Amino acid sequence: MREYIPVLLFLLVAFGFAAGTIALSSIIVPLRRNAVKNSAYECGVVPMGDARQRVAIKFYLVAVLFILFDIEAVFLYPWAVAFRQLGLYGLVEMALFIVVLFIGYVYLLKKRALEWE
């Protein structure tokens, strides 16, 4: 039982912090809504039109694809660091990895996912 007390405290602190910040912000911030405040924040510039205006889906698509292919770097780094120790086996494995990604890339190209118009 005793060894659980830290856990309990731990949980209390964790919940408390989270609840506290939310509570604090709702307490100390005077809630006065008005049209200007409810409008989107655009770095001080008066917003033009509705911020909800749809962004072209292409932006989103490209961004997501970028993330997906960018992530491969995460695996390339450690491999690069230990390149010599891993030897040929590592090279082959990495090549396979890239090939799989490349197939995905080809698929995207052919689906015209990367064409802007």
Place this chain on the structure above:
Amino acid sequence: MTPVPAPQLIALDWWALGAVIALSAGAMLLLLLEFVPAKPGSSRAAVLSLLTLAISAAAVFVARDARRSIFDGMFVHDGFTVFFTLLFCAIGAVSVLLSWDYVRRTGIHHAEYYVLLLCATLGMIVMAASNDLITIFVGLELMSLGLYVLVGFRRAHLESNEAALKYFLLGAFASGFLLYGIALLYGATGTTSLTRMAAFLSESPLRGNPMFVAGGLLLLTGFAFKVAAVPFHMWTPDAYDGAPTSVTAFMSAGAKAAGFAALLRVGLTALGGMPAEWGPILSAIAILTMTVGNVTALLQTNLKRMLAYSSIAHAGYILVALVAGGRDGASAALFYLAVYSFMNLGAFGIVTMLGRGREERVLVSDLAGLGFRQPLVGLAMTVFMISLGGIPPTAGFMGKVYVFKVALGAGLVPLVIIGVLNSVVSVFYYLRVTVALYMQEPQGEPTEVSWAAPAVVALLVTLALTLWWGIQAHDLLLEAQRSVMGLL
């Protein structure tokens, strides 16, 4: 700077990895084939998927007696892996057959559908074959991501999309818990390998170590979500209801089996049998799961939702086997999972066939009078329903007999009594389906059935297995026991 030795793969290992390799290759090939023009309405993708699944199953079958630990123990090939790989390939194949006509009818006939189905199957196999929490997690996510997209595959369909959104948000939420649990387990034992974890625990049992116990519980939560155990089940009816029916069939069988496979592997290998702390927790979850599933199903009018709640209840029966624990409990769970998979695939399979063209009929009342107009559909549905209800002489009955027998052997009399009461309650809503089939007249337009050869094959296979295992359960049982004995 000592070179890291490359793993030595012997010929047998390649067979053992065959399923994984074949499924990955098949999925990629299908993606690339998209750009080789095919005749409109070609069944190329479905055929290729079937072929891939067959090759996977065959490869593993060739090496079925081998016991190999590959990639530094991350991937193990043992009886357990073989059992589940074959099961998943079969589930995948039946799902492909059921999808064949259905995806055309509902206008979602794209090669990507089959690619995702293969990827999800691959994820399931990885989950069952993994001996490391890292690969289990990767397999689980591979399966889940495939399923999220499949559930929402009817993009223009509000329900399908809503189901995908809910499944995705809650699934990712559950993954967060699972992952945090893995992190804590890693922190407590210093490893993510199940074997090393077991070794570590046998040296210094962490009984009562808060980090260890909490980690285990969070892990349990994550898997409980995948198998749809109460109270982590709430996504199930909505996701099953909104998803294309062929996908519902696939996920109701596959995802559940995969969740249990991983749970069993972790429980038996790493944690040295189910930890004692889990006993009461698992019992409570099992009782809740059975009861909530069955009772909520009573008032459902939508066949898909009803079967969704029924699948929740079935997870509860399997949990009873897990509570019983040990190898007996595990083999009972395997047996039940195999039986459950096919009867459920069959039941959902019939739902995929209801209605013509884009029209789908999913209400229990849509079955009215169908038993006489379409005797095969009526007979098959009746068999699936009595099997799900655990009435002899069907596979579902043998599954329950075995699970309850094992539970009695472990002295879980109250749990078994609750299970029995539940299975009695369940008969009422399964019976409603047969009543509709044979004892009601259709209100309004009678339901048409879309006949398609592949779906009929799938139906006959599931029907035959449901009956066969009800009459001759022994072989499957031995297989389940062998698989558990062969757990590396």
Place this chain on the structure above:
Amino acid sequence: MIPISWSLALSAVLFVIGVIGVLVRRNALVIFMSIELMLNAANLAFVAFSRDMQSLDGQVFVFFVMTVAAAEVAVGLAIIVNMFRLRETVFVDEINLLKG
């Protein structure tokens, strides 16, 4: 060197913030961001343990989690965007066609 308990406390706090975010927010995108927060809380725990125990497993795990999270982003955003196209809303409390 920062004691491990500090990192763990931070990770726990992040995790709980993520959970609460999922529970109280109604915008699907924000909910999804909260879930990402939970995943990253787990990542932080992994890295902390990894450093504490001088074992690399935890860090390798983080790579995988990041990859998976990226894939989840792709799928999740696709679903949410599609939802917005169909229903003109991303608020989860306006989405309950399926219930009961």
Place this chain on the structure above:
Amino acid sequence: MLWLIPALPLAAVLLNLLVGGRLGRKGVGWLACGAVGLAFLVALRAVLRLAALPEAQRTVTDTVYTWMRVGDFSADVSFLLDPLSAVMALVVTGVGFLIHVYSTGYMAHDASYRRFFLYLNLFMFAMLTLVMADNFLLMFVGWEGVGLCSYLLIGFWYTRPSAAEAGKKAFIVNRIGDVGFILGMLILFAWGGSLNYARLFAVAPHVFAVGSTVITTATLLLFLGATGKSAQLPLYTWLPDAMEGPTPVSALIHAATMVTAGVYMVARTHVLFQLAPVSLQTVAWIGAATAVFAASIGLAQNDIKRVLAYSTVSQLGYMFMACGVGAFTAGIFHLMTHAFFKALLFLGAGSVIHALSDEQDLRRMGGLAPRLPWTHATMLVATLAIAGIPPFAGFFSKDEILSSAFASGNTAVWILGLAGVVMTAFYMFRLYILAFRGQPRLSHEAEHHLHESPPSMIVPLAVLAALSVLGGLVGPPMQEGGHAFARWLAPVFAGGEHAAAAHHAVPMAVEWGLIALSVVVALAGIGLAFRVYLQDPGAATRLRERLSGLHRTLLHKYWVDELYDATAVRFVHGTARSFWRFWDTKVVDGAVNGVGYVFEGFSAVLRLFQTGFVGTYALFFTLGVAALFLHLLRH
């Protein structure tokens, strides 16, 4: 070759499914009857072989295959033939065959002829599995199977809402009983370690102390299952409603075979019941109470089949009463004779209904004797048999039950039994008189079409009538060392029949006295029926003259009749009817429906949680995790 007995009807089912469409009506009928007839012959041959064996070895098992084997647990498809299952198998196949033949005539004009025989054969398969199983699990398979067939056949004319409703009711009530059966089975397995009869009964005396809670609970649960299937208090209500099914079904399933499964089960597990005196007492009391209760309701029914249905419930009560006082032989004996005369009664009633173009109301019958001579003669035999008039079959078995009850010292049970005898004689002769005697009260339409049934229906009636006359002779009372039937069953019930032993301790004079008493009581009931139902001013003078002696004495005391009519009959009628109205439709139906409503209520509540909002779902998920952690913190 034992497996062949249940396999034959199953083969007929499969053939009917596969090629039934091409066989035509005649072919389907031949197929169905042939399979059951053949099964009867195979059973007969097996029984004769069994009889040739020395008494101690009269147990043959035939293991077809093993469903599953886990360690020491094995579930086998394995059939058992011992004297008890031999009796059951012969009754089921024999009576079943006659009813099949009868059905070819009765159902000749039904649109769903093929479906009818499909279900009927399926039923035979399930019933034979039930009685010939050598373990509880296989028995349960048959048990569920007969339930399913019963449900299908009650709702056979499913376009009639009342039929569909009755089918549902039978199913629900039986499920309640099944819960008991399954739980009892589980307890036996958990403690006894086996579900095989031989093994379980061998270890039972060592595992279970006499009167221990475990064995009492287990046997009471089994008995709950029996009350469901055999329509005993309080789960009997489905049986009268089951009369919505075609009449041959009522004869086969709801009189001769399936409803006796509960009695068979109690007799089969007599080793266990004898370890639980409380359970045995319960069985006796429930049986006796049901016997009287159902008979009293039978007094007031006007539907010919409903009278017979309540009569069945009542007679089943006698069988349980016998088992309860330890006279299992008498119970099985009555089961057999009852199968003969009750099947005959139902088939006869079917013949009447058939002749009257589906008229079932006794008030619109009468005077049928000369018009339906065969039906009338056979019905009279059956009525005498059920009333317990010697030398008809029912007399021997019922007398044995009553003597055993008396000898076992359960005087109250015995008195109830005796009361039941009066009522049985009364309502059965009431039925007989209203249908066959007196003035015809037929509708014009029925009068016009009135005809005796075809030979396919008459022959089974005649055979059953012969059995109802002669069937009792295998068990005449007061034989040294027990009568033939008892000696046949002795290997099964060996050593168990303490009550039967006591029975023989009763002095000869007392025994004669008991016999005389039960006959007198039965005659009193019959006399009463004649007096009340033929005394009617509109009754035929012919009958009045025939009974002139009796009639004059009655006339003499006309005011007694008046009084009787004004008080007793009205009272009895009134109570019976209010019993039926209140208890049957309010209490029991209410309870059955109530269980349904409660669950549906829960279901509705649980559905509320499923709000459709992701937030709710995530909240429940989190609460679940929180609950798990709280649980951990507490330990």
